[in-house]
Amino acid sequence: MTYALSNARIVTMRPMDLGVRRGTQLCDLGTIPRGFVAIDHGTITECTAGDPPAGMRSIDLQGRTILPGWVDCHTHACWAGDRSNEWARKLSGVPYLEILASGGGIMSTVRSVRAATAEHLTALLVRRLHRMLALGTVACEVKTGYGLSVDAESKMLRSILSAGTSMPGMPVIPTYLGAHALDPEHPDWVRECIDRALPAAARAVPGISCDLFCEKGAWSVDDSLRLLERAAGLGCPLRVHTDQFTSTGLVPHAVRMRAKSIDHLEASTDDDLRCVAESGTIGVGLPASPFALSTPYMRGRAFIDMGGAIAIASNWNPGSAPTPSVAFAAALAVRHMGLTPEEAITAATWNAAHLLGLESDTGALHVGKAARLQVVDAPDERACVLELAGGAPALVVSPMGVSGCDAALVAAATSADPR
DSSP, X not given: OOEEXXXXXXXXXXXXXXXXXXXXXXXXXXEEEEEEXXXXXXXXXXXXXXXXXXXXXXXXXXXXXXXXXXXXXXXXXXXXXOOHHHHHHHHTTOOHHHXXXXXXXXXXXXXXXXXXXXXXXXXXXXXXXXXXXXXXXXEEEEEOOSOOSHHHHHXXXXXHHHHHHTSTTSOEEEEEEEETOOOTTOTTHHHHIIIIIHHHHHHXXXXXXXXXXXXXXXXXXXXXXXXXXXXXXXXXXXXXXXXXXXXXXXXXXXXXXXXXXXXXXXXXXXXHHHHHHXXXXXXXXXXXXXXXXXXXXXXXXXXXXXXXXXXXXXXOOSSSOOOOOHHHHHHHHHHHSOOOHHHHHHHTTHHHHHHTTOTTTSSSOOTTSBOOEEEESSSSTTHHHHSSSOOSOSEEEXXXXXXXXXXXXXXXXXXXXXX
C-alpha cells in the first residue's frame, strides 16, 4: 500500500547530478513550496508539487517541512564507561590536552572498552543508534579507536558490525581508527597498529576507511604518513583527524594522498584550508567539540568561500563532543562557523552522504531513493538549524519504520505504512 505525506514544504536536494556540493551549490536545496512525498515499502515513489492522486492514503502535514534525514558522517558512538569526573576537571580550568596527558580523555574510555565484552559494546551502541534515529539521523558512521590493541580494536569492529545488523534500514558505516591515541603502557602500538591491527580490519571489512588522529600528544606526522601509506596499499579509503588544537602540517600530505576527508581543521592555516578547498577532499566541521571545549571553531565561511566542499557531523563521543544531535551541530555551524542555514543543511545531509558513499539512496528526496526523511514542525526548513536543542523531529521516516515526537503524525503514518 502506498501512502503520501502531503501538504508540505519539501527539501529535495535536486538537482541530483551535482555530486559533492561546494560554493553556491550548497544553497540550492531544490525546495518544493507545497507538495507531497509518496512512500511504498520504504521507498519514495513520488516527490512532487501539488496534491497526491485521488484514492491514495494521505497524511496532511498542514504546512510542515519535509527534509532528508541527517547523515552523521563522523561519530565515536561505540564506547563504554563514563567521563563525568573529567568534566569537573575541565570546568575547573584544566585544558583538555592536559587531561589527556594525565591518562584521562581518550585513555579513560580505552580502559573501559578493553574491560567490556563485545556483547555489551553492541548493546550500548544499539541504544545510541536508536537515540540518533529519534533525533532525525537516518545513517551514520561509527569509528573504532577506543581499543588501542589488536584484540580490542577487533572487538570494537565486531560490535559496530553487529549493531548495524540490528538496525536494518539504517546504514551504519564502520571506520578503523586504531591511530586514535598513544597508550603510554603500550609503546609498540604504532608498529602493531600499522602491521597487525590495520590489516586485520581490512581483511574483516574489505574497503573499510582508515582514520587517524594527528595532534600534539597523539600520532606524529611521520607515523601518520606511515599508516596512511599502508592503508592505501590495503585499498582502504583515507580519513584524517587533524589541526584540532594545533596546525600539524599533515594537511597537504593527506590531500596529496587523496584523503576522502580531513576532519576538525579548527587550527588550520589559510594555506592548508585552501589546499583542502581546492582538492577533492571534503572538509568536515565538528563544531560540538569547540563548543564543549571552549576552543576555536573551524573557519567554515572562509573554507566555503575558497571553494571547499564541507560536511557537518556531531562527532558524538563521551568526552569532547557529548551530543548525538546533528541538528545541534548544524545550528552551531550557522552561529560559529559562518555557514548559512541552507549550507548547513546541505553539509549535514547530501555532502555527508557522499562522504560515506551513501548518495545513491540517502541524503536527498527523489523517486527510487530510500524514504529516509524527517518532518520538522515548522513551515521553513531553516527552523531546524536555527532552533537550539529542540529535540526530536515531528516525524522520522526510515525503512526501519516511523517515529517522532508528534504522536498523532506517528500514529497516522504507522497505520498507513504496510510494514
